[in-house]
Amino acid sequence: xVRTDARVAAGGGKAVLTQAAKTMAAxxxxxxxxxxxxxxxxxxxLYEAMRxxxxxxxxxxxxxxxxxxxxxxxxxxxxxxxxxxAVECIHVYSLIxxxxxxxxxxxxxxxxxxxxxxxxxATAILAGDCLHDLAFEILVDERxxxxxxxxxxxxxxxxxxxxxxxxxxxxxxxxxAERTPFDxxxxxxxxxxxxxxxxxxxxEAPAIMAHVPLEAxxxxxxxxxxxxxxxxxxxxxxxxxxDEALAGKALGKDAAAGKQTFLSLLGVARARHQAQFLVxxxxxxxxxxxxxxxxxxxxxxxxxxxxR
Amino acid sequence: xVRTDARVAAGGGKAVLTQAAKTMAAxxxxxxxxxxxxxxxxxxxLYEAMRxxxxxxxxxxxxxxxxxxxxxxxxxxxxxxxxxxAVECIHVYSLIxxxxxxxxxxxxxxxxxxxxxxxxxATAILAGDCLHDLAFEILVDERxxxxxxxxxxxxxxxxxxxxxxxxxxxxxxxxxAERTPFDxxxxxxxxxxxxxxxxxxxxEAPAIMAHVPLEAxxxxxxxxxxxxxxxxxxxxxxxxxxDEALAGKALGKDAAAGKQTFLSLLGVARARHQAQFLVxxxxxxxxxxxxxxxxxxxxxxxxxxxxR
Numbered sequence: 001x002v003r004t005d006a007r008v009a010a011g012g013g014k015a016v017l018t019q020a021a022k023t024m025a026a027x028x029x030x031x032x033x034x035x036x037x038x039x040x041x042x043x044x045x046l047y048e049a050m051r052x053x054x055x056x057x058x059x060x061x062x063x064x065x066x067x068x069x070x071x072x073x074x075x076x077x078x079x080x081x082x083x084x085x086a087v088e089c090i091h092v093y094s095l096i097x098x099x100x101x102x103x104x105x106x107x108x109x110x111x112x113x114x115x116x117x118x119x120x121x122a123t124a125i126l127a128g129d130c131l132h133d134l135a136f137e138i139l140v141d142e143r144x145x146x147x148x149x150x151x152x153x154x155x156x157x158x159x160x161x162x163x164x165x166x167x168x169x170x171x172x173x174x175x176x177a178e179r180t181p182f183d184x185x186x187x188x189x190x191x192x193x194x195x196x197x198x199x200x201x202x203x204e205a206p207a208i209m210a211h212v213p214l215e216a217x218x219x220x221x222x223x224x225x226x227x228x229x230x231x232x233x234x235x236x237x238x239x240x241x242x243d244e245a246l247a248g249k250a251l252g253k254d255a256a257a258g259k260q261t262f263l264s265l266l267g268v269a270r271a272r273h274q275a276q277f278l279v280x281x282x283x284x285x286x287x288x289x290x291x292x293x294x295x296x297x298x299x300x301x302x303x304x305x306x307x308r
Numbered sequence: 309x310v311r312t313d314a315r316v317a318a319g320g321g322k323a324v325l326t327q328a329a330k331t332m333a334a335x336x337x338x339x340x341x342x343x344x345x346x347x348x349x350x351x352x353x354l355y356e357a358m359r360x361x362x363x364x365x366x367x368x369x370x371x372x373x374x375x376x377x378x379x380x381x382x383x384x385x386x387x388x389x390x391x392x393x394a395v396e397c398i399h400v401y402s403l404i405x406x407x408x409x410x411x412x413x414x415x416x417x418x419x420x421x422x423x424x425x426x427x428x429x430a431t432a433i434l435a436g437d438c439l440h441d442l443a444f445e446i447l448v449d450e451r452x453x454x455x456x457x458x459x460x461x462x463x464x465x466x467x468x469x470x471x472x473x474x475x476x477x478x479x480x481x482x483x484x485a486e487r488t489p490f491d492x493x494x495x496x497x498x499x500x501x502x503x504x505x506x507x508x509x510x511x512e513a514p515a516i517m518a519h520v521p522l523e524a525x526x527x528x529x530x531x532x533x534x535x536x537x538x539x540x541x542x543x544x545x546x547x548x549x550x551d552e553a554l555a556g557k558a559l560g561k562d563a564a565a566g567k568q569t570f571l572s573l574l575g576v577a578r579a580r581h582q583a584q585f586l587v588x589x590x591x592x593x594x595x596x597x598x599x600x601x602x603x604x605x606x607x608x609x610x611x612x613x614x615x616r
Contacts, residue, residue: 042484042494043477050472097437102429121410122483125433126476129405132437133471136444140460140467148456152448155463159448163441164358168434169351175430176350186350 013298017064020295024060024067027081028088035085035134049119049127054092057110057248059308061231061299062087065202068295069220073210082144083154083205087198089135090162096128098171104253111248135162145209153208161201170194177259184265188229191262195235196228219285223296226282231303233275236263238308246308275304321606325372328603332368332375335389336396343393343442357427357435362400365418365556367616369539369607370395373510376603377528381518390452391462391513395506397443398470404436406479412561419556443470453517461516469509478502485567492573496537499570503543504536527593531604534590539611541583544571546616554616583612 032054038047063084070080099106099114100121107117116124138144139154160166170193173182177190203224207217239251240263254261263271282300286293340362346355371392378388407414407422408429415425424432446452447462468474478501481490485498511532515525547559548571562569571579590608594601 042481042488043472046472046477046480097433100433102433125405125408125410126480130472130476132440133467136463137467140463148460152456152459155444155448159441159445164351164354164438168438169354172354172434173350180350
């Protein structure tokens with residue numbers, strides 16, 4: 001009976017997630033469309049490039065995480081969408097820059113040509129830079145939170161998550177990984193920076209907005225750490241076993257670049273087991289939140305079950 | 309007698325500026341040195357690249373403008389240095405990205421190899437991105453201002469000055485200028501975005517910090533607009549007549565790229581006259597501030613008298 005209930009709950013979680021993801025995808029597209037009207041002047045291409053990258057694609061996993069964590073604290077939905085939008089700005093900017101020829105040299109992203117392929121490299125660099133600014137502009141706006149101290153804390157947390165002690169630092173390590181055979185602790189550290197820091201921000205931000213004291217955030221921090229690593233292991237598995245058409249990007253690149261990954265270090269069976277272990281552990285961290293954490297639990301399951 | 313007094317005052321202004329510039333150069337180098345300790349891990353190169361670009365070079369004109377405007381309102385010097393540091397982060401990040409092969413393709417900057425020449429393109433892109441984050445991280449810190457509302461306003465103003473309606477939008481126009489023969493109003497608009505927006509932030513930021521009401525900032529806005537354009541005309545003149553060794557970068561590039569500039573549109577004589585007219589007008593905007601604006605006046609003179 002317990003198993004059946006759990007399965008029903010998981011099925012219900014999946015339906016809730018599907019609906020929430022659909023709503024969030026529309027909210028992101030609408031928000032970017034409103035924020036980025038194409039001007040009739042020589043900056044036209046810059047705005048078109050930002051729209052190309054930001055609108056109509058992606059899982060919107062990070063905004064969903066923000067919204068799902070917001071459910072725990074009964075936060076205003078519009079404010080959560082704004083914070084999700086800021087995170088998505090950072091995420092999209094990082095995809096644009098990481099796809100550049102000097103970095104990962106990718107031609108396809110979210111099933112479309114990458115920005116430097118659809119436009120040109122200079123425009124791609126600038127479009128990334130502008131989305132980077134936009135993230136912080138959104139956060140400091142009073143519509144994001146009425147308390148300016150909270151808005152400052154959000155900016156502070158996102159700069160940390162995005163800069164050299166976060167995402168960009170992780171990308172630097174990832175570039176070095178092509179030259180140096182990293183061991184498991186170093187690969188773990190790399191991924192905690194490259195994808196983990198922004199995922200951690202997504203659950204930290206609503207806690208900041210709800211004035212949750214630091215000592216009461218331990219469960220959320222554990223959840224973010226665990227799904228962040230599970231997400232990356234799943235990514236490594238998809239890179240080897242996935243469908244390029246579904247993924248909307250080139251796969252098999254890590255092995256071709258000779259990079260050590262969770263997969264190359266653990267093997268398929270142990271990697272898959274480890275990902276599931278992390279997801280179960282992530283959900284255990286949510287124990288105190290009961291039903292309000294249903295969406296966060298569904299996201300944890302999705303992280304390893306997804307096909308793209 | 310009036311002329312003599314004015315000349316003495318101008319001479320005094322120059323001495324004050326030389327001393328302030330020296331102090332600011334040391335303060336910037338010290339601050340960047342403290343902010344960017346090189347870690348013993350695979351992110352080492354990223355930090356070395358940021359240090360290469362940020363330490364030991366440049367006129368530090370933007371931090372000086374912040375400090376000089378702060379003199380009008382008796383603001384705390386450490387706080388002004390922090391705001392100057394944030395602006396310099398944005399300025400240096402933009403130089404790194406603008407120098408990239410896909411953009412202006414420059415090999416030399418501030419008398420040293422550009423970041424992508426000293427390191428590589430991927431590291432240059434990431435180093436720029438990290439300095440971009442650092443700017444906002446510095447602004448939201450409580451050491452910049454005790455009032456979080458003011459810190460939010462500073463972030464908001466700097467994102468505007470740096471993004472698509474400011475510097476990055478201007479750089480996009482500048483890239484288009486190689487393809488399209490712009491007229492004088494369009495070149496003016498280009499430069500107001502590309503260099504003017506950040507210069508305007510430098511005088512706006514202390515006004516925000518001192519809670520100066522918007523209607524009392526008209527003179528400062530006029531000053532910034534005028535020296536911004538004068539700065540660019542002087543840059544155009546230096547691009548044609550300057551000394552590459554002093555400039556520390558390649559010159560003569562605009563003509564080679566077939567771009568319309570103030571110089572190509574006005575000719576040398578009218579351009580030089582216009583720059584001096586703008587400087588005089590800029591100083592007239594400072595009339596109400598009396599002696600407290602001595603440094604701002606000296607900066608206005610420097611903008612057209614400089615040899616680099």
